[in-house]
Amino acid sequence: MQGLFPSQQALSHVFGGCSPLTPRQSEPQPKYRSKYLARTELYTVWSAADDVKNKAAKLSDAAAAELEKGSRKGQEAVGKIQLHSAKFYAACTFGGILACGLTHAVVTPMDLVKCRRQVDPKMYKGNFEAWGKISRAEGFRGVYTGWGPTMWGYSVQGGFKYGGYEFFKKFYADLVGEDNFHKYKTLVYLSASASAEFIADIGLCPFESIKVRSQTTIPPFAKSTWEGIGKVTSKEGLGGLYKGLYPLWGRQIPYTMMKFASFETVVEMFYNYLPGSKSDYGKGAQTAVSFTSGYIAGILCAVVSHPADVMVSKLNANRGAGEAFGAAMGRIYKDIGFRGLWNGLPVRIVMIGTLTGLQWMIYDYFKIFMGLPTTGGAPPEPEKTKA
Template sequence: MLPSPSVLAACAPPRPHVPLDRVSASSPSPTADATPHLLGGGPKHSGLDLYARYAFAGALCCSITHGALTPVDVVKTRIQLDPTVYNRGMVAAFRQVIAAEGASALLTGFGPTFAGYFIQGAFKFGGYELWKGQLINLVGADRAPEYRVPIYLTASALAEFVADIALCPLEATRIRMVSQPDFANGLVSGFTRLLKEEGVARGFYSGFGPILFKQVPYTMAKFAVYEMAAEKIYAGIKTPKEKLSTGTVTAVNLGAGLIAGIAAAIISQPADTLLSKINKAKGVEGESVTSRLVGLAKQLGPRGLFLGLGARIVMVGALTAGQFAINGDVKRALGAEGGHEIAKVK
């Protein structure tokens, strides 16, 4: 007598469970199944250890790129804050700053820039992978490719919100040092002076609204456009991603990152200008941040809100391309490749 189906089911070996952090689908598959699949064996680490590696890779890529582009950021900020003086373009502004203050002025704010974006990069890139994994789990791995764009946008927005809480005090210090070169001669002195004179709320977080207004749309565009651009590039390459050379993968990261950086720069430019303006000096006693923002926006107008866009496209395009290239290389070196890479399979 044959055993019943229920007995056979009970005796059958359990189906293998694939950890969520091993699910990925970055390169198109010839199958019609839209379920995410393993790519290159997935990450070599999991859990907290894996996300720590994501965070460290993000910290390095952001601090290195932002630190290296400090001179461009100084010039961009000067154009935004004093357009009547710096009104002949980015190259001329470089010459003006050097002629007036010396070449060392181009490194003003390097300390808070490096430190701030090291912290922010850890929360941004590590948090993005964390939230992306949670959202994939929420909608289901089989449906994730269908909802990949909302997943990218939501995960990046949540990660950036947390990252900005850490970044805001250091960004306020950087802008004050760039706009007032005699304010302080270093990160520690600038940070402590701002805290002592204006306190936590007015000194460090008066620009929190503008920084969210700037950074959240910027990061949403940055990650979503990067993911979609990389997906399109890989779709045009016949060789599966896991079989590509490391140089080719880095080149894809650079190209997709450049596209993402240009889009993100344009989207976030008005808020970047307002952030520079609101951190330039103290506000009027009793005036709310919202009223200051509205007043500044009216005063500047649409054209004024896009001051320094050319310099910022150069800066953001370069640093975003560099970030994704460095991030990918560091993750590979740390054995934390892949992650939650979801792409619509064709």
């Protein structure tokens, strides 16, 4: 008598290939075609869509194979990278350069509008109106005003931030001991990220100063990064490039503390919620977790650091020569008030969320490319000794 429930073979036939965690197997073609099946030549659109889908799958497989081949060659050229070695920190630094410099340069149009609206809220009614006016007046290049100092500055900052975070995380973990690290790991994440960002901002500050001045002056303050640096140093000396360092620390250190601590926490939550352990998931799944966790962390970062971001933009654009830092901050706050500290927050949430998600995805994929584990996640369970 036939059972009430479908057999294991039937279930496997129907649902095999639906799981995102296992590679899809090509189904064998039936030996005899049933007369009840639709004739595919009568449904050309359906056939064309299947052709496109199959071609896309082949291209994706080919790209994955090339990346795998490149990964093997890269690892062979560099050699095996031991965790927490000098070579490991160098790889993390390079990954940070890739992650931050490229992503910040790509979103320059959003940053341009954000900075101009922070300095003068009446300049544009909305973001799309702003991009339209800028493109009509200055062309496509005008929409990307400030991309040069942005890319240079955040490349330097990204290298010190990610490489420094890996170094300080290990340093503070060793300092407190393994047992205390698992108890107070969030404090370790916060301390490590704050230490790394403190150093990274010293490299970022001169480029950030040029970026903000270029984006908030019409016509732009300088045509290139190095022209802008020359103009500032000739009038104000080297100190002119660093007059925004204190508010930059005030913006970036809380931002980075939230970015790294919340990312580590969210990643761990994901792997605790998902079935199995982190090692059970492939490269694609792990980078997807990195992107999603980074996007969530980016939203939190944007909210926490936005008031300081407004002050940095105002200070770099409107600080008078010889004006003391405290006096300038007081004057700016008096002009804009508490509500003015939140100008441009929605566009910054979108920008920073996207940025942070892409940065973690690029950084962690580069670590995979070099044969290193991705960031975050619960530590592997200790193996049980046999009796």
